[in-house]
Amino acid sequence: MNDLDMDLLLGPEDDNGRSRRQKGNGRRGRRRRRRRNRGGFLAPLLALIVLLGIVGGGGYYGYLWVSDRLVPGDFSGPGSGSVALEIRQGQSATDVAEELERLGVIKDSRAFINAVTNSGKSASLVPGHYTLRKQMRAADAVTELDSNNRQYTEVTLKEGLRLSDTFTQLAEKTKVPAKDFTAAAKKAGDLGLPDYAKGRLEGYAFPATYQFPPKSSATAILTKMVDRFKETADRTGLEAGAKDLGRTPHEIMIIASIIQAEAGRQEDMGKISRVVYNRLAHKPEMHLKMDSTVMYALGKYKTAATFAETKTPSKYNTYLHLGLPPGPIANPGDHAIEAALNPTPGTWLYFVATDPNSQVTKFATTDAEFQVLLNEYKKNGG
Numbered sequence: 248m249n250d251l252d253m254d255l256l257l258g259p260e261d262d263n264g265r266s267r268r269q270k271g272n273g274r275r276g277r278r279r280r281r282r283r284n285r286g287g288f289l290a291p292l293l294a295l296i297v298l299l300g301i302v303g304g305g306g307y308y309g310y311l312w313v314s315d316r317l318v319p320g321d322f323s324g325p326g327s328g329s330v331a332l333e334i335r336q337g338q339s340a341t342d343v344a345e346e347l348e349r350l351g352v353i354k355d356s357r358a359f360i361n362a363v364t365n366s367g368k369s370a371s372l373v374p375g376h377y378t379l380r381k382q383m384r385a386a387d388a389v390t391e392l393d394s395n396n397r398q399y400t401e402v403t404l405k406e407g408l409r410l411s412d413t414f415t416q417l418a419e420k421t422k423v424p425a426k427d428f429t430a431a432a433k434k435a436g437d438l439g440l441p442d443y444a445k446g447r448l449e450g451y452a453f454p455a456t457y458q459f460p461p462k463s464s465a466t467a468i469l470t471k472m473v474d475r476f477k478e479t480a481d482r483t484g485l486e487a488g489a490k491d492l493g494r495t496p497h498e499i500m501i502i503a504s505i506i507q508a509e510a511g512r513q514e515d516m517g518k519i520s521r522v523v524y525n526r527l528a529h530k531p532e533m534h535l536k537m538d539s540t541v542m543y544a545l546g547k548y549k550t551a552a553t554f555a556e557t558k559t560p561s562k563y564n565t566y567l568h569l570g571l572p573p574g575p576i577a578n579p580g581d582h583a584i585e586a587a588l589n590p591t592p593g594t595w596l597y598f599v600a601t602d603p604n605s606q607v608t609k610f611a612t613t614d615a616e617f618q619v620l621l622n623e624y625k626k627n628g629g
Contacts, residue, residue, distance in 0.1 A: 319354075319355035319356075319357035319358040319361065320354040320355045320358065321353070321354050321355065321358040321384060321385050322353065322354050322382040322383060322384055322385075323384065324382065324383075324384070325380065325383060325384070325387060326352070326379070326380030326381055326382045326383035326384075326387070327380055327381060327382065328380055328381045329378055329379075329380065330350050330351070330352055330378070330379050330380060330381055331376065331377075331378060331461075332346065332347065332350065332352070332376070332377045332378075332379055332392075333375070333376050333377075333460070334372055334373065334374045334375060334377065334392070335374055336374045338372070338374070340359075340360060340363050340372060341356070341360060343359075343372055343392075344356035344357075344359040344360050344363075347359055347379075347388060350381075351381045351382065352379050352380070352381060352382070352383055352388055353383060353384075353385045353388055354382070354385075355385075358385035359385040359388060359389065361385070362385040362386040362388070362389045363389050365386075366386070366389050366390075372392055373394035373397065375394070375397035375398070375399065375460070376397060376398040376399065376460045376461055377391065377392055377396055377397060377398060378396075378398060379391050379392075397458075398460070398461050399458040399459060399460055399461070400420055400421050400458070400459045400461070400463075401420075401456065401457070401458050401459075402416065402417060402420040402421065402456070402457050402459065403455075403456040403457075404416060404417075404452075404454045404455065404456075404457070404472075404578075405454055406454045406507055406578070406579060406580030406582075406583065407454070407504075407507040407508055407577045407578070407579065407580070407583075408454060408577060408578055409449070409543065409576070409577050409578075410432070410448055410449045410452060410578065413428075413452050413454075413578060414428040414429060414432075417465075417468060421459060421463065421468065423463070423464070423465050423468065427464070427465035428465045428468075428469065430465070431464075431465040431466045431469050432448040432469060434466070435447070435448070437466050437470070438466065438469050438470050438473050439470055439473050439474065439477070440473055441477065441480070441496070443495055443496045443497045444497065444500075445497060445574070447574050447575075448469065448473075449574055449575050449576070449577075449578070450500045450501070450503075450504050450574060450575025450576075450577070450578055450579065451472075451473055451476045451500070451575075451578070452469060452472045452473065452476070452578050453472050453473070453475040453476035453479060453578065453580075454578050454579075454580050455472075455475055457471060457472070457475075459471070479581050479584065480496070480584075482581075483581065483584050483585055483588060484588070485499060485500075485584065485588065488588035488589075489588070492524075492588070497574075498571055499584070499587045499588060500575050500579070500584070500587075501571045501572060501574060501575050501576075502520065502523050502524075502571070502587040503575070503579040503583040503584045503586070503587035504575035504576045504577045504578070504579045504583070505519075505523060505535075505537055505539060505540065505576065506519050506520050506523070506579065506583045506586050506587055507577055507578075507579035507580065507583040508537075508539035508543075508576055508577050509537060509538075509539050509598075510583070510586075510608070511600055511606025511607070511608055512606055512607075512608070513582050515598075515608045516582060516583055516586035517586045517589065517590060517591035518590075518591045518593060518595060518598065518608075518610050519586070519598055519608070520586040520587055520589075520590035520591065521590040521591050521592070521593045521595055522595050522596060522597065522598050522610065523535065523590075524590050525593075525594065525595060525596050526596060527570065527571070529596070532569055532570075533596070534565055534566055534567075534568075534569055535565035535570075535571070536557075536565055536566050537565045538550060538551050538552040539576060539577075540563045540564065540565045540572050540576055541556055541557060541559060541561075541563070541564050541565070541566060542556075543563050543572075543576035543577070544559055544561035544562075544563035544564050545559060545561075550600065550603065551629070552566070563576065593610070594612045595610040595611060595612055596611070596612055596613075596617075597610065597611040597612075597614075597616070597617040597620070598610045598611070598620075599611075599617070599620035599621060599623070599624050600624065600629070601620055601623040601624050601627060601629075602623075602624075602627045603624075603627065603628065603629050604627070604628075609623075
């Protein structure tokens with residue numbers, strides 16, 4: 248057995264604790280160190296060769312993996328079929344991209360984000376309902392999500408419509424049966440009506456131009472109209488203004504509905520409002536004697552009530568009953584609401600649309616002046 252073998256068996260130290268490497272000549276120790284150094288160099292070299300072999304053999308697949316991570320996939324065609332998408336208020340371009348990928352419209356949400364960024368439309372994705380196709384190019388999907396391509400039904404409701412007429416027009420435009428609107432109106436809690444409306448929708452279905460999404464329910468449509476009313480109420484300061492006038496918000500809406508029904512022109516609304524307030528405050532108390540409230544009670548559409556019609560027992564007959572009727576007689580617009588809150592200063596107690604064709608309205612303070620206006624009305628074919 249040689250000295251190297253003995254070293255391996257006995258260990259690096261002798262019985263006295265001295266290193267065995269100190270024994271013998273230096274040449275043998277140097278040989279052993281050279282052998283060990285060669286072994287330490289070969290191991291990393293072999294590992295590097297193996298690694299290069301693996302990389303070389305799988306390089307193509309590695310390239311594909313990296314490429315897929317860096318370049319998002321995209322469909323090559325215009326797509327086919329039909330997919331409905333709703334962009335909701337507050338959604339980001341990333342939210343929309345992920346939804347489009349989930350629906351199969353685009354292949355990779357990142358491709359859509361890139362296309363949106365390149366088009367400069369990242370901040371112009373407008374909430375609404377859109378129709379797209381499956382397996383579309385991301386850039387084509389961005390083009391289709393233009394606000395002009397939104398799907399909706401536009402309905403314009405004029406100021407002064409009665410609720411029954413509002414339902415008729417909504418049904419014609421939206422194809423939702425009128426009976427659905429009637430049923431929905433009875434569930435005031437579902438519509439978000441203010442407490443002072445007393446559970447009645449008449450007067451609070453705000454007249455405006457609306458864009459309703461496809462397949463909107465009657466409840467959703469009426470809720471949107473009530474929301475629009477509440478926005479107007481906030482803007483005009485309805486509750487605070489009513490308190491200043493010593494009235495409730497509901498009473499202001501009743502007055503506004505009468506102003507809307509009686510006024511032929513916007514510029515007359517403030518004066519008509521003053522006539523209503525002057526009559527309500529008159530001592531002795533006066534009947535309002537508004538033909539519009541009588542017509543509402545009878546379900547008719549005329550500007551002047553006959554003597555027989557003024558005898559109807561309805562509480563909406565202001566010829567027969569003192570004070571305001573129980574509720575609004577129509578859905579007033581913002582100008583009528585503002586007039587009810589800001590009556591024009593004056594002492595008038597009467598007004599007459601002296602020329603039905605031009606809708607000019609004149610005002611009077613005394614009964615004698617009123618009779619003059621009535622004669623002018625008759626002379627003009629009234």
